[in-house]
Amino acid sequence: xxxxxxxxxxxxxxxxxxxxxxxxxxxxxxxxxxxxxxxxxxxxxxxxxxxxxxxxxxxxxxxxxxxxxxxxxxxxxxxxxxxxxxxxxxxxxxxxxxxxxxxxxxxxxxxxxxxxxxxxxxxxxxxxxxxxxxxxxxxxxxxxxxxxxxxxxxxxxxxxxxxxxxxxxxxxxxxxxxxxxxxxxxxxxxxxxxxxxxxxxxxxxxxxxxxxxxxxxxxxxxxxxxxxxxxxxxxxxxxxxxxxxxxxxxxxxxxxxxxxxxxxxxxxxxxxxxxxxxxxxxxxxxxxxxxxxxxxxxxxxxxxxxxxxxxxxxxxxxxxxxxxxxxxxxxxxxxxxxxxxxxxxxxxxxxxxxxxxxxxxxxxxxxxxxxxxxxxxxxxxxxxxx
Numbered sequence: 001x002x003x004x005x006x007x008x009x010x011x012x013x014x015x016x017x018x019x020x021x022x023x024x025x026x027x028x029x030x031x032x033x034x035x036x037x038x039x040x041x042x043x044x045x046x047x048x049x050x051x052x053x054x055x056x057x058x059x060x061x062x063x064x065x066x067x068x069x070x071x072x073x074x075x076x077x078x079x080x081x082x083x084x085x086x087x088x089x090x091x092x093x094x095x096x097x098x099x100x101x102x103x104x105x106x107x108x109x110x111x112x113x114x115x116x117x118x119x120x121x122x123x124x125x126x127x128x129x130x131x132x133x134x135x136x137x138x139x140x141x142x143x144x145x146x147x148x149x150x151x152x153x154x155x156x157x158x159x160x161x162x163x164x165x166x167x168x169x170x171x172x173x174x175x176x177x178x179x180x181x182x183x184x185x186x187x188x189x190x191x192x193x194x195x196x197x198x199x200x201x202x203x204x205x206x207x208x209x210x211x212x213x214x215x216x217x218x219x220x221x222x223x224x225x226x227x228x229x230x231x232x233x234x235x236x237x238x239x240x241x242x243x244x245x246x247x248x249x250x251x252x253x254x255x256x257x258x259x260x261x262x263x264x265x266x267x268x269x270x271x272x273x274x275x276x277x278x279x280x281x282x283x284x285x286x287x288x289x290x291x292x293x294x295x296x297x298x299x300x301x302x303x304x305x306x307x308x309x310x311x312x313x314x315x316x317x318x319x320x321x322x323x324x325x326x327x328x329x330x331x332x333x334x335x336x337x338x339x340x341x342x343x344x345x346x347x348x349x350x351x352x353x354x355x356x357x358x359x360x361x362x363x364x365x366x367x368x369x370x371x372x373x374x375x376x377x378x379x380x381x382x383x384x385x386x
Contacts, residue, residue, distance in 0.1 A: 004362065006030070007065075007076035008354025009058070009180070010188070011171070012347075013043050013235070014213035014309060016057050018065035019351035020073060023359050030355060034068030035348070036061045045233050046188075046215035047082030048170040055177040062180060075181035077354040078171060080128060081188025081210065081217040084164035087229040089133065090119040093155045103137070103146045107154055111135070115158040125162045128185055131226050133157045144224075161187050161229050183358065187229055189219035191353035192307050194360075196331035197221065206302035208331070209287060209320075210350070211310030213237040218287070220296060228294050232286050236310030239279045246275050262314035280316065284323035291324070303327030309347040 004023040010016070018036040023029075038060035042053030062073050092114030096107060112132065119127075136142050137151035146154060168185070175182050193208045202221035210217045217231040236258075244254035247268055257264060257272060264272060287304075291297045303326040306317055311330055320328035333344055333352070 004359070005033075005071055006355040006358040007073050008079070008191070008351040008358065009061070009076045009175075010079040010191075010350040010354065011040070011043060011048065011054065011058065011174070012081075012212050012309075013040055013046055013215060013237070015347070016040050016043075016054075016061040017348065017351050018061045018073065018076070019348070019355055020065045020069040020071050021355040023362075030352070030359070032352075032355075033071060034065045035351070036064030036066070036068065038064065044214065045083045045235075046212055046217070046231070047084070047164070047167040048174055051170050051173045051177065054170075054174045058174055058178040058180070062178065073180060075183045076175075077184045077186055077191075077358045078175060078182055079188045079191050079350045079354060080163055080168070080171060080185050081212065081231065081350070082163075082167050082215060083231060083233050084125070084167055085161070085187055085217055085229060085231040086163075087159055087161045087226075088119060088122075089157060089159055089228075090115045091155060091157050092116070092118055093153065096152050096154055099152075100150055103149050103151060103154060105147060108135075108147060108156075111154050111156040112158060115156050116160070119160055122162065124165050126165045126168045128161045128163050128168070128187055129190075130161070131159045133159055133225055133227065134223075159226055159228070161190070161226075163187075184361065186354060186357060187217070187219070188350050189217045189229060190226065191351075191357060192331070192349040193219055193221065193226075194353035194356045195349045196305060196307055196334055196353070198334045199224065201302040201305070204302050205296070205300040207287075207291070207296070207300055207304045207326075209304055209306050209308075211236055211283075211306065211308040211316075213309065216283070216287075216308075216310075218290070220294065220300070230290060232290070234283055234286065236313065238283070239276055239313070242275050242279050243272065247271065258313070276313070277319070280313075280319040281323060284320055287320075288324050298325050300326055303329065305329055305331045307331035307346045307349040311346040 006021045008019045016038050020034045021030050021032045024031045038057045041057045042050030048054045092111045094111045135146045136155040189210050192210045203224045205222045207220045212235045214235045219229045220227045240255045244251050317328045
């Protein structure tokens, strides 16, 4: 019997994680077989800057996952969440040939290609993926799925997720040197959202904020599809640096104080509170500015969902709620599987999501694809599938 093995690899600034999982058909859920972690090297602000150093760390992570799972890793879904991750919206229009003809998959493919053709040109960037936001027939009838409907003109509004070409190429080189085939590259916040966000949250409007060591990545969902993706070159390591500078202590000591903030007692308690509060205020002001720029300030009913290693900080959701004036909460697993919410580590949300998306791709019958992808993504994996 052929096993349905799924592998996700998340290369972050602080650590590289490889998760090997298997889809249990009987229980219809993900079963984690092994997780390998290694200390990152050659990675800055979420992007690979030294391919050779990152390759060594990646090999170590993969080897540990193989030993734990008993499975040889040959290919994987990789995350991309470094500096330069962004998105653009473009529209495409086509004429439907024939009178009274139903729109088919080929028409949808053509209108998506037309949207790419009208995308504003950009230098030094590559398109990671594209997600249809919506369609309009004959300039009036809006729909999420035009196939089978009748019209003479079809318009598509499409979100394109982009990354710096150099960072993208470095990721490919690193995987090749490590001997791991890239099955797909997924934006980190998209992967996290697969593991954490519910369909209802995605439908009514929500921002997912993945807080890493030196970088934050985010995605806003509305009406069930991603609306905007972005990243910011600041993360939880900034808090550690602030503590080290203000209290004049080694970085290792500062990191321990940050991680034990909730239960920390001592003469520096008040100063520690103020340092962390000031930095979080700065971080969420950056997020708030982003929300204003995309026209979603105080307009997301499901609020902000926090994940990533930085989300472990004591009462960070309370700071987000206060500064952003939105509901805020820590992410929890939206799927059943080999992990329980009680044991959920926020730093694993990306690799869990990558494994789930790998299963979604297999379920939808989509083969591996390159930087632009198949585009249609079977209507965005049927919006993450049931």
